Amino acid sequence: MKLYGAHLSPYFGRCYLVMALKGQTDAVELGDIPGGMKSPAHMAANPTGKIPYLEKDDGTYLIESQVIAEYLDAILEGDALVPEDLDEATHALMICRIIDTYMAPAMERFWANRGYSDEEVKKAATESLPAAFDYLEHFITGGKYLSGDSWTIADAALIPWLFHMEKFAKQHGVDGFGDRPKLQEWYAHVSQTDIVKDSMVRAEKSLEQLLAFLQKK
Amino acid sequence: MKLYGSSVSPFYERCLIALEMKNALDAVQYPGFPPGGMKSDAHFKGHPYGKIPYLELDDDTxxxxxxxxxxxxxxVVGGPTLTPADPYDRARASLIGRIVDTYIFPHQGKLSGNVIFGYQDPEGEQNAIEKGIPDAIKALERYIGDGPNVIGDSWSTGDAALIPYMFHAQLAKDAFGFDVLADHxxxxxxxxxxxDTAIVxxxxxxxxxxxxxxxAAMAD
Incomplete structure (x- = not known):
């Protein structure tokens, strides 16, 4: 199996974190997109032109990070990140869904390459992202993890965004999770873990590589 | 359990059709729109974004x-499972729902919004017909099996997510002459x-x- 993409992508990061949390980072090969983003090879593998995508050993592809993350969780050894208990699983998956549907679109407004207007970026910083944080605060369990009392796929979904908060959202006046005690408690715990520290280092390195590539171009 | 919403919403209807596939429609109550209407206080209490559907559990969460x-x-409900046992088939079933939600409906919503609510967005409608929906269907079709169902020969969550889209596709065909089945x-x-199945x-x-x-409500 081979996972295509780059660590700067929080969606690629989610899949990688699933492997890391299961202690299975060697189980899947990692690769850059052949020919670069939206190359013919990329579009043939994933017609949405997004990353990540997973090439299975039989040559078929899976797309969409949440789907890939759940698939990797199911087939790799290690602790289940989608809990076996139905209530617990539903809660973790609902948190992932809130991240994808409400928080991610706001956070993507800070990506310079997307060409959003100043007004759109400001709206994300002052309205949509705070609203998304409020929703998360409403639904998360509270404590060291987002869902229940151990790592789940929900943590894998949110952790890669911490780099984007620090690097991009902050420039637009978003100061961490603000006055939201449950998210703050979660952050205070996870930010001290190697899981998060390593994730930040991978994303930073990936950003440097991207900037060097753009400069050369 | 109470499921709030309206069947014109493909996201609400996906839950109903799934229950019907499990022969378990009576496991849930259907009060319709939230008490006091959309975006009422009761609605925001149940759903912090004021959207539908939402499911009120017996413990009030x-x-x-x-x-x-x-x-x-x-x-949680009895009846045949709609989640395939094989991990890859399970991923395919869940991808169908994901593609419907993330790639089809942001575009289909332009067309349905015009037909149902009279919204006007000619540029968005044109883009949906020429590019947005065809591109999304192209990605979707890779994960549809040889039949008769989306995955193999029994109903799955993939069918439940895709069938309600077909009602909206028909709305688009009637209003815009856009026949999504012609090229796919x-x-x-x-x-x-x-x-032709009873479920559909x-x-x-x-x-x-x-x-x-x-x-009728809009006409009033």
Whole structure:
């Protein structure tokens, strides 16, 4: 199996974190997109032109990070990140869904390459992202993890965004999770873990590589 | 358990059709729109964004997001499972819902919004017809199997997510002459296999009734 993409992508990061949390980072090969983003090879593998995508050993592809993350969780050894208990699983998956549907679109407004207007970026910083944080605060369990009392796929979904908060959202006046005690408690715990520290280092390195590539171009 | 919403919403209807596939429609109560109407205080109490559907559990907590609710109902209610056992098939079933939600409906919503609510966005409508929906269907078709169902020969969450889209595709065909099945043979083959089943017919009838109810309410 081979996972295509780059660590700067929080969606690629989610899949990688699933492997890391299961202690299975060697189980899947990692690769850059052949020919670069939206190359013919990329579009043939994933017609949405997004990353990540997973090439299975039989040559078929899976797309969409949440789907890939759940698939990797199911087939790799290690602790289940989608809990076996139905209530617990539903809660973790609902948190992932809130991240994808409400928080991610706001956070993507800070990506310079997307060409959003100043007004759109400001709206994300002052309205949509705070609203998304409020929703998360409403639904998360509270404590060291987002869902229940151990790592789940929900943590894998949110952790890669911490780099984007620090690097991009902050420039637009978003100061961490603000006055939201449950998210703050979660952050205070996870930010001290190697899981998060390593994730930040991978994303930073990936950003440097991207900037060097753009400069050369 | 109480499921709030309206059948014209494909995200609400996905939960109903899943229950019907499990022969368990009576496991849940259907109060319709939230008490006091959309965006009422009671609605925001159940769903912090004021959207539908949401499922009120017996302990008064609420689940949100159609796909999440459907998967929960599949697990908690008796009847045949809609979640394939094989991990790759399971991924395919969940991708169908994901593609419908993330790639089809942001575009289909422009067309349905015009037909149902009279919204006007000519540029968005044109883009949906020429590029947005065809591109999304291209990605979708890779994960539809040889039939008769989306995955193999039994209903899955993939069918439950895709069938309600077909009602909206028909709205787009009637209003814009946009026939999504004309250029998408895999989707058309799947639809040919399932469209005459009681599950699909009942779903279409619920959605039509809900659509007509909304049309009448809009006319008032």
């Amino acid at each position: 609420c689940l949100i997001e159609g796909q999440v609710i459907m998967e929960y109902l599949d697990g 043979k895999v989707l058309a083959a799947w639809w040919g296999n399932v469209q 017919q009942n779903c279409m009838a619920r959605m039509q009734k809900s659509f007509e109810y909304l049309q």
